[in-house]
Amino acid sequence: MSMKDKCAIVGVGLTPYGKRGEFFEIPQSDQIRGALNIALEESGLELQDVDGFCSYSVDSNDPGMLAPSLGIPNVNFSNMVFGGGGGGTCGAVANAAAAIHAGLAEVVMVFKIITQPAHARFGASYGSKQIAANPYSDFHRPFGLVSPVQFMAMLFQRHMHRFGTKPEHLAEVAVATRTHASRNPKALKRERLTIEDHQQSRLIADPFRLFDCCQENDGGGVILVTSAERARDLEQKPVYIMAGAQGGSSQWGHGLTMQNQPDDVYASAGHKHLAERLYRMAGVGPDDVDVALFYDHFSGLVILQIEDYGFCKQGEGGPFVEDGGLLWKGGRMPVNTHGGNLSEVYLLGLTHIAEAVRQLRGESSSQVDGAEIALVTAGPSNLPTSSLLLRR
Amino acid sequence: MALLEGLASIHPDIHTREYWEYCGKKELRFQKCGGCGAFRFPPLTGCRECGSTDVSWVAVAGRGRVFSYTVVHHPAIPEVREHVPYPVVVVEFDDAPGVRLISNVLDISYDEVEIGMELDLVWDEPSPGVVLPRFKKV
Numbered sequence: 001m002s003m004k005d006k007c008a009i010v011g012v013g014l015t016p017y018g019k020r021g022e023f024f025e026i027p028q029s030d031q032i033r034g035a036l037n038i039a040l041e042e043s044g045l046e047l048q049d050v051d052g053f054c055s056y057s058v059d060s061n062d063p064g065m066l067a068p069s070l071g072i073p074n075v076n077f078s079n080m081v082f083g084g085g086g087g088g089t090c091g092a093v094a095n096a097a098a099a100i101h102a103g104l105a106e107v108v109m110v111f112k113i114i115t116q117p118a119h120a121r122f123g124a125s126y127g128s129k130q131i132a133a134n135p136y137s138d139f140h141r142p143f144g145l146v147s148p149v150q151f152m153a154m155l156f157q158r159h160m161h162r163f164g165t166k167p168e169h170l171a172e173v174a175v176a177t178r179t180h181a182s183r184n185p186k187a188l189k190r191e192r193l194t195i196e197d198h199q200q201s202r203l204i205a206d207p208f209r210l211f212d213c214c215q216e217n218d219g220g221g222v223i224l225v226t227s228a229e230r231a232r233d234l235e236q237k238p239v240y241i242m243a244g245a246q247g248g249s250s251q252w253g254h255g256l257t258m259q260n261q262p263d264d265v266y267a268s269a270g271h272k273h274l275a276e277r278l279y280r281m282a283g284v285g286p287d288d289v290d291v292a293l294f295y296d297h298f299s300g301l302v303i304l305q306i307e308d309y310g311f312c313k314q315g316e317g318g319p320f321v322e323d324g325g326l327l328w329k330g331g332r333m334p335v336n337t338h339g340g341n342l343s344e345v346y347l348l349g350l351t352h353i354a355e356a357v358r359q360l361r362g363e364s365s366s367q368v369d370g371a372e373i374a375l376v377t378a379g380p381s382n383l384p385t386s387s388l389l390l391r392r
Numbered sequence: 393m394a395l396l397e398g399l400a401s402i403h404p405d406i407h408t409r410e411y412w413e414y415c416g417k418k419e420l421r422f423q424k425c426g427g428c429g430a431f432r433f434p435p436l437t438g439c440r441e442c443g444s445t446d447v448s449w450v451a452v453a454g455r456g457r458v459f460s461y462t463v464v465h466h467p468a469i470p471e472v473r474e475h476v477p478y479p480v481v482v483v484e485f486d487d488a489p490g491v492r493l494i495s496n497v498l499d500i501s502y503d504e505v506e507i508g509m510e511l512d513l514v515w516d517e518p519s520p521g522v523v524l525p526r527f528k529k530v
Contacts, residue, residue: 127469128469135408138403142401150468154480154482157461203466205465262490
């Protein structure tokens with residue numbers, strides 16, 4: 001009993017986009033309430049309709065506190081995707097759809113808020129005292145690997161070595177993404193960027209430079225999911241959930257922090273298994289995708305995901321992004337038309353889902369003509385991570 | 393100043409204790425599956441290739457090669473501020489295929505490291521009792 005097209009995203013609400021640490025003193029339940037109200041308003045649903053919670057990334061807002069705080073009368077389903085970071089965004093939406101399709105709940109809110117005060121920056125997360133207390137961090141922390149960018153840089157370094165991918169290819173991702181952000185009034189980084197600007201920016205972890213790295217922000221959002229049947233009577237054009245994949249291959253496993261994948265899996269984003277499953281479940285392939293929203297914590301991982309999702313062969317991602325290959329108009333595949341984590345805002349992947357919804361409703365600031373199918377990925381990281389195929 | 397001395401602490405548990413005890417004796421040993429012969433690292437209770445829990449700890453000679461690397465330029469945490477830029481390498485071994493060890497190369501300029509570079513194991517004790525496998529260029 002496939003859940004293909006049985007459920008839909010019917011409302012999206014995002015908080016304001018804050019600087020890192022800016023919203024730390026605002027209770028997360030207040031931020032969730034604000035985003036939920038926006039999502040309810042646009043969907044035409046009422047607060048009382050919501051009966052399920054899905055989240056990810058070790059969320060601390062447990063349903064027993066959140067439901068009464070928000071005024072939600074009954075909770076019929078609650079669930080969270082394992083793992084930290086932004087790997088679970090799409091999986092949380094898939095979980096919501098699975099629960100609704102199975103009859104466990106009727107309207108599920110997927111939610112996540114991130115706040116990054118100085119002591120809880122994601123960018124320094126593998127250096128924190130909490131992580132240090134994990135025996136498995138002993139295999140990287142004493143050697144100076146303390147930040148996600150450093151682990152991912154090594155994957156990409158290997159890709160450059162094996163396939164001749166160049167630093168300028170990284171620049172292409174940053175520049176195309178910024179071009180899209182410059183067209184999005186909500187994006188935080190809108191000033192245009194050139195290949196040269198990128199190449200002159202400082203090195204963070206070789207080969208990644210400053211403009212290869214996402215922003216660090218506070219904020220989040222709520223995505224409302226319900227059955228396709230119910231969605232058709234609501235305010236917005238339904239965005240149907242074709243398929244959601246969550247998990248990954250054991251060969252990838254804890255590959256990010258352990259770096260122990262077989263060579264072909266190493267020089268990848270670890271999404272190949274998810275991609276194959278996702279396409280199979282949805283009954284479509286890469287040629288059917290009109291716009292791709294790739295989780296871009298780091299520019300290089302976009303190139304690796306382009307390969308994992310079959311838009312080109314492994315090793316050909318560099319040439320694929322050349323000459324504006326990712327631009328919304330005239331590119332080989334429109335990618336991150338909102339400006340992504342790199343240039344719009346970093347809210348743990350929620351904004352990628354939000355942009356897919358805008359594209360499929362025909363509301364994007366860089367609208368892809370006739371966009372029917374959107375691919376969304378969550379953050380490449382240790383297993384599990386996730387992805388979605390959505391359609392209008 | 394020892395390399396990255398501010399990070400020189402380990403926290404062995406029931407899964408990792410044996411590995412670190414060997415390091416304390418300056419022996420670099422990895423788990424080898426008794427079922428299929430595959431090496432694995434970091435230590436786990438089962439084999440990802442065949443699922444067997446039968447295991448032995450096999451010593452490697454210590455000659456390795458850079459599989460990949462990065463040079464850390466931006467100090468994400470205060471403990472590394474005095475040490476940037478520093479290279480971090482992923483090392484592979486001919487006598488333990490499948491193992492990748494994250495480590496550092498001592499006595500080398502950060503911009504000299506490259507993929508394929510041959511390395512020899514050296515034992516480094518950046519803090520008393522913390523014995524880490526590090527490497528020198530052959």
